Amino acid sequence: MCPLVQGASVVAVDSATVILVLVVVVALSFDFTNGFHDTANAMATSIATHALPPKVAVALSGVLNLVGAFLSVEVALTVTNAVVHIQDADGTPRAELLGGGGADLLTIVLAGLVGAIVWNLLTWLLGLPSSSSHALFGGLIGSTIAGLGWSGVNWQGDGSKIDGVVGKVIVPAIASPVVAGVVAAVGTWLVYRVVVGVAARYTDRAFRWGQIGSASLVSLAHGTNDAQKTMGVITLALIASGHWTSTTGIPFWVKCVCALAIALGTYLGGWRIIRTLGKGLVQIAPPQGMAAETSSAAVILVSSHLGFALSTTHVTTGSVLGTGVGKPGATVRWRVAGRMVTAWLITIPASAVVGAVMWYIAHGLGGGVLGALVVTALLVAAAGAIYARSRRQPVHAGNVNDEWDAPAEAERTPASMS
Amino acid sequence: MHVLGLELQALGKILLVGLLLGAGLPVLFSAGIRAMAWGTGGEAETHPDGGAAAVPHPLGRVLGVLCFAVVLACVALGITYVVASGFGKTFSFEHVVPTLVDKS
Numbered sequence: 001m002c003p004l005v006q007g008a009s010v011v012a013v014d015s016a017t018v019i020l021v022l023v024v025v026v027a028l029s030f031d032f033t034n035g036f037h038d039t040a041n042a043m044a045t046s047i048a049t050h051a052l053p054p055k056v057a058v059a060l061s062g063v064l065n066l067v068g069a070f071l072s073v074e075v076a077l078t079v080t081n082a083v084v085h086i087q088d089a090d091g092t093p094r095a096e097l098l099g100g101g102g103a104d105l106l107t108i109v110l111a112g113l114v115g116a117i118v119w120n121l122l123t124w125l126l127g128l129p130s131s132s133s134h135a136l137f138g139g140l141i142g143s144t145i146a147g148l149g150w151s152g153v154n155w156q157g158d159g160s161k162i163d164g165v166v167g168k169v170i171v172p173a174i175a176s177p178v179v180a181g182v183v184a185a186v187g188t189w190l191v192y193r194v195v196v197g198v199a200a201r202y203t204d205r206a207f208r209w210g211q212i213g214s215a216s217l218v219s220l221a222h223g224t225n226d227a228q229k230t231m232g233v234i235t236l237a238l239i240a241s242g243h244w245t246s247t248t249g250i251p252f253w254v255k256c257v258c259a260l261a262i263a264l265g266t267y268l269g270g271w272r273i274i275r276t277l278g279k280g281l282v283q284i285a286p287p288q289g290m291a292a293e294t295s296s297a298a299v300i301l302v303s304s305h306l307g308f309a310l311s312t313t314h315v316t317t318g319s320v321l322g323t324g325v326g327k328p329g330a331t332v333r334w335r336v337a338g339r340m341v342t343a344w345l346i347t348i349p350a351s352a353v354v355g356a357v358m359w360y361i362a363h364g365l366g367g368g369v370l371g372a373l374v375v376t377a378l379l380v381a382a383a384g385a386i387y388a389r390s391r392r393q394p395v396h397a398g399n400v401n402d403e404w405d406a407p408a409e410a411e412r413t414p415a416s417m418s
Numbered sequence: 419m420h421v422l423g424l425e426l427q428a429l430g431k432i433l434l435v436g437l438l439l440g441a442g443l444p445v446l447f448s449a450g451i452r453a454m455a456w457g458t459g460g461e462a463e464t465h466p467d468g469g470a471a472a473v474p475h476p477l478g479r480v481l482g483v484l485c486f487a488v489v490l491a492c493v494a495l496g497i498t499y500v501v502a503s504g505f506g507k508t509f510s511f512e513h514v515v516p517t518l519v520d521k522s
Contacts, residue, residue, distance in 0.1 A: 161424065197452075
């Protein structure tokens with residue numbers, strides 16, 4: 001890939017620009033899927049309890065994500081450092097990956113992003129809430145292993161602080177649903193104790209308001225946390241290809257497009273996932289919805305305050321489960337929960353495999369423009385196929401709240417497909 | 419092992435503060451609802467069929483408003499935290515009253 005002839009280096013730089021454009025577009029697509037995959041985290045419970053009409057809920061969440069994304073002034077340039085070694089500690093790309101105008105690094109990032117998007121779309125098709133951050137990390141881990149070998153992955157950090165795949169991804173993944181579940185269960189149990197003797201019509205109205213407030217907080221926190229990751233990835237690509245030099249700031253247009261992409265994605269609403277989280281796991285009543293969203297907001301904000309960010313998706317799912325456990329007499333569909341946990345377990349390996357395969361394809365085709373174009377075309381084809389499949393059993397604002405177990409619906413629930 | 423210790427420590431803190439805020443605030447909120455219902459009386463509270471509806475208690479409304487005010491203050495604190503962390507600031511609880519400081 002490293003051109004020996006001087007004249008060829010001009011061509012290499014130009015082709016790097018083409019790859020850069022592809023990386024930016026694919027990164028924004030990931031940001032978009034990140035948005036609609038996670039609408040459910042904030043709004044599934046509010047939609048299920050009719051605290052907000054479905055369309056209003058996704059619009060509110062979209063706006064708050066947009067605001068949240070613009071609020072993230074701090075640079076998330078070192079986002080990949082948690083899992084792979086393609087950047088130095090200050091955020092600059094590793095010098096040895098900058099051959100061919102940064103094409104080496106761009107190919108790894110592109111392949112990783114494709115892995116993340118494919119997994120996000122597949123889990124959306126199945127109506128399973130899974131972590132978009134895990135998908136991104138998984139994709140990057142896969143393409144890095146393919147491109148740089150096993151040593152390219154930051155498994156444990158250097159042992160002095162919480163770092164690496166184990167510390168920043170696996171441990172939080174296991175711990176967050178448990179922590180959030182306990183908080184939500186305790187909260188729900190106590191809430192029902194406190195309001196004994198108050199008329200249900202009177203409590204439900206108040207709880208719906210409480211639910212909207214706490215859900216809004218979750219949306220805002222999501223915008224600040226998640227849009228940053230894509231901003232970091234795009235800025236990394238810009239630095240690698242020599243279009244940006246600062247490691248303390250990001251271009252304003254990057255912030256703008258990332259904020260818009262995640263907000264539009266959120267507004268589109270991942271109805272399949274909203275349905276699973278709002279109706280499939282637990283039949284949610286307004287007090288439970290409020291307890292679950294407050295638990296999620298508290299756990300997300302506290303954990304990010306302590307610098308040990310827990311996955312939003314895992315936290316909210318844990319909260320919803322917890323609120324089912326905490327309400328006396330409520331049923332939790334553990335089978336649905338089991339499917340989710342399975343999806344979580346395979347999120348990283350699955351997106352890693354796709355990321356790795358994409359890297360090999362791109363590399364096999366010379367690692368240049370052709371490879372990048374083919375990989376992007378494969379992504380478009382996969383996305384088209386998944387979308388076409390989803391049209392067979394569409395879930396939208398109109399049927400998102402249909403009864404989960406109703407016989408006529410049983411065939412149409414996304415989670416019953418395989 | 420050192421790192422595992424750090425992680426358990428962080429998780430313990432998250433669970434503790436999470437319980438305090440994540441379970442405490444809903445409880446306070448529902449206490450507010452209950453106080454309001456007690457304050458409103460009438461059909462806000464369940465009572466046996468044919469039995470007399472409860473009479474309103476003004477004190478209940480005061481207590482209810484107080485509970486809601488505390489909850490709202492905590493939510494405002496939460497929003498401030500999200501906004502502030504976007505600008506590279508964080509809360510310090512050193513002086514009991516949360517103050518905004520630069521992130522270390």
